[in-house]
Amino acid sequence: MDDFALTNQSIDVVAWRRRLDHPQAGGLAIFEGVVRNHHQGRAVRHLDYQGYAPLAVRTGSEILATARGRWPLLVALGCHRIGHLDIGEAAVWIGVASAHRAEAFAACAWIMDEVKARVPVWKRETYADGSVAWAQGSVVRLDPPG
């Protein structure tokens, strides 16, 4: 399995968590981004994500590789959902295993920041009144900091 995946099925957080197992691991930091029922004061009914799969996987994998270079990580994994998501469903899952907790937390938060900033995935919000809008998003930087 790839370390970073794009999926149109529910993210199997139990299976992803299992892949963090490592005998030298002392700390696992996990982030789940889930669909919340509000955005900037508006009630959200559901989300639809599009993704450019091959570049999303490549970019996500590059982010994980960069994180492994910056921190002494034992395992670093990520997954982003695409398609239709209801409230409470996981849109993204990031998991990091390391010997000590400080680098697990730091790397997990950094990976998530980078995924939001660089992975080609787009979120369309459908509001309670039925109107839709693409989330504002981030212009991708061509040369990210190494």
Next chain:
Amino acid sequence: MDDFALTNQSIDVVAWRRRLDHPQAGGLAIFEGVVRNHHQGRAVRHLDYQGYAPLAVRTGSEILATARGRWPLLVALGCHRIGHLDIGEAAVWIGVASAHRAEAFAACAWIMDEVKARVPVWKRETYADGSVAWAQGSVVRLDPPG
């Protein structure tokens, strides 16, 4: 169920994760401390934890309450294992749900720091050569910062 628990059974991380569900939640930060096979250069065979249950639950709950006062959290939970633990088993689980990810990460890391510093739990390491030692540990501060 209590928000903070001490258990002599395997921590059911799936059940604890489920308790983080909240319709306003956008980010879940989870930390698992697991038994690693090494400590300060020595090979570790297994661990045994003791805990002073009523004070551990009270102290853990106070830490969670303090975190809820410092960050806008929707859910904050924790669990510490006691008894015999093999390599790879979860010794501690901390989970936080909030609308946005920054406070979820910050609160989760802070709670874990406080749990290590204040919750009355003691870890005895059994090394590959069969010798045992209590982990060095932290002297508890009587008046933690609020």
Next chain:
Amino acid sequence: MAALDIVFAMPVPGSSGVIQLTVLYFAHLRDQRGLDSEIVSTTAADAQSLYRELAARHGLSLPEKSLIVAINEVMVRWDAPVHAGDTVVFLPPVSGG
């Protein structure tokens, strides 16, 4: 071949030749174009020229500074050349997570 006939029927002055490439659309651009992808015949020599041509032809509203270009699954600069058979994507601001 019919496709080639059409291509040669639309020569563009100043071009160094007409090529065919694939353009994929996502998010706002997919909505504006009304297509997920298309084969485009163009005389554009680089990504910027290609986007300007498509934007003019189809009323794509996103400014270049809000987009980044990917050619064959690699992010590149706006002055990157385009070649026959390339897959070109203009990526709107991303909003994962």
Next chain:
Amino acid sequence: MAALDIVFAMPVPGSSGVIQLTVLYFAHLRDQRGLDSEIVSTTAADAQSLYRELAARHGLSLPEKSLIVAINEVMVRWDAPVHAGDTVVFLPPVSGG
């Protein structure tokens, strides 16, 4: 009652009275005492006096500055008074996580 007889058979000079309380032991102190808990008869008026008495009696080696005291499941200062029926715990440096 036999227990009371024993208590009154061991008066300590200067004490304001003998009380019975429960002491729980954890980690290093449990190993040194060889017990999880015990009922202690003491004339100690505060936590510090109680610890010094137990340390001398049982060879407990942890210095006071490495411990914190809990009385009835609340962490308290060393000068906190102890009363009959209290549950007192001297907590070694903690090492959860």
